[in-house]
Amino acid sequence: MSRWESNARERLVLAAVDLFHEQGYDETTVAQIADRAGVTRSTFFRHFPDKRELLVAGQAVMSALLAEGIEAAPQGSAPLDAVAEGLRRAAGAYGPMSREIAPRIEAVVSANAELRERSAQKSVGLAAAMEAALVRRGTPPVVARLAAELGVLAHHDAFVRWAAEPDAPTEAMADYSVAALTELRAAAGAL
Known part of the structure; x- marks a missing residue:
């Protein structure tokens, strides 16, 4: 999956929800979310100020x-x-x-x-x-x-x-x- 696809925000939300559900919110890092979504950490932070905001996007x-x-x-x-x-x-x-x-x-x-x-x-x-x-x-x-x-x-x-x-x-x-x-x-x- 290309790191520059236009649906990065949606992929980040899906990745976060999956990781939060699989391993818990506290145990999930921004790096893990970005990696699962196929984007960079900087892309994550262009869309969300922190991982907490993903669920109220x-x-x-x-x-x-x-x-x-x-x-x-x-x-x-x-x-x-x-x-x-x-x-x-x-x-x-x-x-x-x-x-x-x-x-x-x-x-x-x-x-x-x-x-x-x-x-x-x-x-x-x-x-x-x-x-x-x-x-x-x-x-x-x-x-x-x-x-x-x-x-x-x-x-x-x-x-x-x-x-x-x-x-x-x-x-x-x-x-x-x-x-x-x-x-x-x-x-x-x-x-």
Whole structure:
């Protein structure tokens, strides 16, 4: 495999997930990831500041898609209905590669405290993007914050369920997301 192929970023993510899953996150080095991906260490660092960032590589895209979906929701939609639109839009970012590595990512993150912490930071960023989009729609800030937090919980629950179902098609992520949000909405109503 040529060291100059254009899909280096994707190869790095796949190599990292495989190595993290095979030998553990802490035991895996950047050099091993670069070698497995068929690139140099400098190529690795052109794409990622450190190995921790490999597993949250799509956060900016996901935040943008969530916000776009919320902003595109029909006028007059309730905040959680707008969040559901954001979740549907974001689910479109999950492709065949995501489907392939989802179970391994979930296992690796669950097994490592540092990665769980980074995942929590990612959740904060996703919530902020959704909250800002809801506020731009005219949702009061406290309502926007709560709706965004429920959206993050739904997204996380959906990913865990989707990752646990290896036969679930890629498109099912949207269904899992909306179903999780519906369950959380019902639970909130019981408070």
